[in-house]
Amino acid sequence: VQLVESGGGLVQPGKSLKLSCSASGFTFSSYGMHWIRQAPGKGLDWVAYISSSSGTVYADAVKGRFTISRDNAKNTLYLQLNSLKSEDTAIYYCARTPGVDYWGQGVMVTVSS
Amino acid sequence: DIQMTQSPSFLSASVGDRVTINCKASQNINKYLNWYQQKLGEAPKRLIYNTNNLQTGIPSRFSGSGSGTDYTLTISSLQPEDFATYFCLQHNSFPYTFGAGTKLELK
Numbered sequence: 415v416q417l418v419e420s421g422g423g424l425v426q427p428g429k430s431l432k433l434s435c436s437a438s439g440f441t442f443s444s445y446g447m448h449w450i451r452q453a454p455g456k457g458l459d460w461v462a463y464i465s466s467s468s469g470t471v472y473a474d475a476v477k478g479r480f481t482i483s484r485d486n487a488k489n490t491l492y493l494q495l496n497s498l499k500s501e502d503t504a505i506y507y508c509a510r511t512p513g514v515d516y517w518g519q520g521v522m523v524t525v526s527s
Numbered sequence: 528d529i530q531m532t533q534s535p536s537f538l539s540a541s542v543g544d545r546v547t548i549n550c551k552a553s554q555n556i557n558k559y560l561n562w563y564q565q566k567l568g569e570a571p572k573r574l575i576y577n578t579n580n581l582q583t584g585i586p587s588r589f590s591g592s593g594s595g596t597d598y599t600l601t602i603s604s605l606q607p608e609d610f611a612t613y614f615c616l617q618h619n620s621f622p623y624t625f626g627a628g629t630k631l632e633l634k
Contacts, residue, residue, distance in 0.1 A: 417570075448623075458571075458614060460623040471621050507570070514561060514618055515582070517570040 415439040417508050417518035424524045425498055435491040435508030435518055443486035446511040449493045451504035452520070459504075462493065463511070476502075498525045529553050529617055533626025539634045544605045548629045550615035552596040559619035562591055562600045565628075566611045574613075575600060605631075 421433040435447070449461040462482040463471045470482050481494040491508050505520040530553040540546050550560065562575040573582045575591035578598060588603040602609055610633050615626040 457627045458616075458625040460621075460625070463621065463623075473622050511618075513573070513576050514616060514623070515573050515576070517572075519568075519570045 415510065415516040417510065417516060419506065419508055419518045419521035422506065422521035422523045424526065426527050427499060427525055429498055431495045431498065431523060433493040433495065433506055433521060433523070435493075437489045437491065437508075437510075440510070442484075442489040447482075447484065447491045448509045448511055448514060449480075449482060449491075450507045450509055450514075450517075451502075451523075452507070453501070453504040456504075461506070464491070495523065498523075500525050528622055529556060529620065529624050531615055531617055531624050531626040533615055533629060535629060536627065538629055538631045540605055540631065541634045542605050542607055546602050546605060546631065548600045548613055548615075548631075550593075550598045550600075550617075550626045552598070552617055555595050556617045556619035558594060559617060560591070560593065560598045561616045561618065562589075563614050563616065564609075564611050565614065571614075607633075 416438045418436045425431050446465045448463050451461050452458050464482045479497045483492045503525045505522050507517050507520045509517040532551045534549050558578040560578050563571040565571045574585050574589050578593050579591045590601045592599050612628050612630050614628040
């Protein structure tokens with residue numbers, strides 16, 4: 415199992431960014447996936463979940479601003495981040511579920527003017 | 528939301544020591560509790576799932592126990608590679624929530 419995030423970077427408040435998580439080593443379409451983040455020096459926060467059938471659940475802090483999606487043909491998970499705030503600055507991890515067993519290495523998103 | 532209170536935040540120990548880390552949930556999480564190890568710059572690694580199930584490939588010195596709201600990770604004999612940060616995750620219900628982490632340091 416390998417999960418590789420990409421798409422992070424420095425972005426201004428109010429702007430958008432799209433993260434990707436490329437999956438390999440398992441049948442991606444059969445698994446749910448999560449995005450989880452960790453702000454600098456802080457603990458972990460669950461962000462969003464998408465089921466194998468593309469049902470979604472979001473944390474209140476990101477509901478209406480972030481969108482989780484998947485492309486099973488490309489074995490890729492996405493997170494669209496809109497209306498970014500400074501408090502969204504974090505390392506973003508994708509993780510496989512059930513059981514939140516495997517995680518990627520993470521990608522840094524910095525929201526700053 | 529279910530709050531996860533993890534203790535201690537820091538733990539200083541020596542190679543060969545037995546250590547325990549605790550997580551207390553604000554309500555019953557039905558044993559849907561995982562433990563992870565994280566080293567700087569690396570992806571978190573699942574050690575224990577659903578309270579007491581050892582992840583494949585994880586040494587047997589790691590074990591988990593608990594029920595209801597109280598859960599424990601035990602490392603029976605610390606090895607040099609075990610000095611890292613540990614955290615718990617409840618996946619009983621959304622939003623999933625994490626303990627704040629325990630940094631295990633070499634004494």
